[in-house]
Amino acid sequence: MDLNELIETFDFIEDWEERYRILIDLGRKLPEFPEAERTEANRVEGCTSNVWLVCHRDESDPERLVFIADSDAFIVKGLIALVLMAYSRATPEEIQQTDIRDLFRRLGLERNLSPNRRDGFYAMVDRIHELAAEAQAA
Template identity: 75%
Template sequence: MTLDELKESFELIDDWEERYRILIELGNNLPHFPEEQRIEANRVEGCTSNVWLISKRDEEDPQRLIFLADSDAYIVKGLISLVLMAYSGATPEQIRKTDIRDIFQTLGLEKNLSPNRRDGFYSMVDRIHELAAQAEAAETRA
């Protein structure tokens, strides 16, 4: 599912329980996260639930970053899916220019998630921006 498809689905559904169900389904379809990467260095600070996040260069297009993430909470896994839809496969420059807050508000998540989950979502986004900046700096040094 793409972000545009998700927006369309959410526009058709008024019931937040149904929207949460969709988020949980998205989270259940996250790419496999390597067990050996579930370490403190990969844990996202600021999330109430455990969230692990890593990045790697796209093998076919090294300018692009691929993100993998996982959590021990179902709704958070769905939020991770949103973050990955927005950022995985993008270049560091595209990541800098993506306004995730607009997407978050368009989906109605700003007013329908607990403050802790909302803060955790933005902590994931901040971590992605940090990883993208590190990748860009490494690229500049090379």
């Protein structure tokens, strides 16, 4: 599922329990996160749940960045999947230009997630922007 399919699905499904199930399913499909990367340096500050995020250059296209992430909370893993759909395999310039907050609002997450989860979501986005800026400067 890509972001456009997710938006269409959320537009069609009004029940938030069902939307949460979709998010949880997306989180279950995240690639395995290496245990060695579960370090304090890779932990995202500002998240109530533990979230680890790692960035590296795409081997087939070094202009693009690949992100992998994980959390110890099911809903947060789904939010991670959203963030990765928006940002992984993008260039640092594309990342800086992507307005994830608009997507967050379009999906109805702004009003249906707890303030802590919403803040954690934006903390992940801020960290991705920081990593993109570092990659751009390198």
